[in-house]
Amino acid sequence: MIIALNNKSNLNKEEFISYLNSLKQISTNSTLILCPTYINIPLVDGVLLGSQNVSRTDTGAFTGEVSAKQLKSYDVKYSIVGHSERREYQKETNEDIKEKIIKLQEEGITPILCIGESKVERDNGTYKEVIKEELSILNDIDNSNIIIAYEPIWSIGTGIIPTNEEIIEVFELIKSILPNNKVLYGGSANNDNIDTLKQIDLIDGYLLGGLSLKPDKLQEFLNKLN
Ligand code: PGA
Secondary structure: EEEEOOOOOOOOOHHHHHHHHHHOOOOOOOOOEEOOOHHHHHHHHOOEEEOOOOOOOOOOOOOOOOOOHHHOOOOOOEEOOHHHHHHHHHHOOOOHHHHHHHHHHHHHOEEEEOOOOOHHHHOOOHHHHHHHHHHHHOOOOOOOOOOOOOOOOOHHOOOOOHHHHHHHHHHHHHHOOOOOEEEEEEEOOOOOOHHHHHOOOOOOOEEEEEHHHHHHHHHHHHHHHH
């Protein structure tokens, strides 16, 4: 299983150093990918690194941006792109996300593309169209080395998860479009629901937000997965 840990904008320097020490004690068969906030990236050693974002632009005169080339120089192997918080708060569009994926691919960094519908889109039945649209950016680019993370927006940080039937329906849709790509589930995955989630064979791993910040609880989660 692939377990991507999305720290979001959490953990200051001191907190992160102590967190990283605990994280390194974790024992698991799964592949852990740590995605810290940018400024904590140089503090990481001994753990597979991902970023939470990347610039659409190259290295150069783009104040405040971090390019794929720069990430590569810090040994970043994966990058989350299109997280719903960026789509919502930074108004990132599917076209922006496609440009980011291309920049990552130029540097050999594996994109973790987040997709998923809002509560309104779930309730009005348009969620499959939303997901297809979000995946359509991959139509004319090499999609062989991209991880997909299905994260229903209404499930992120809320403690509410879809039913297994709802997850299976979407995973089947994604895998019908991208049969060879790994697909993660994200959105309130935790120790209370992992026994239910793990019954779904189609899930290749998890993208964890809240749980990523608690190494002891994360160890429990990983034990339940094995
Ligand atoms: P959560 O976040 O696990 O706290 O719901 C997941 C995510 O936003 O990637």
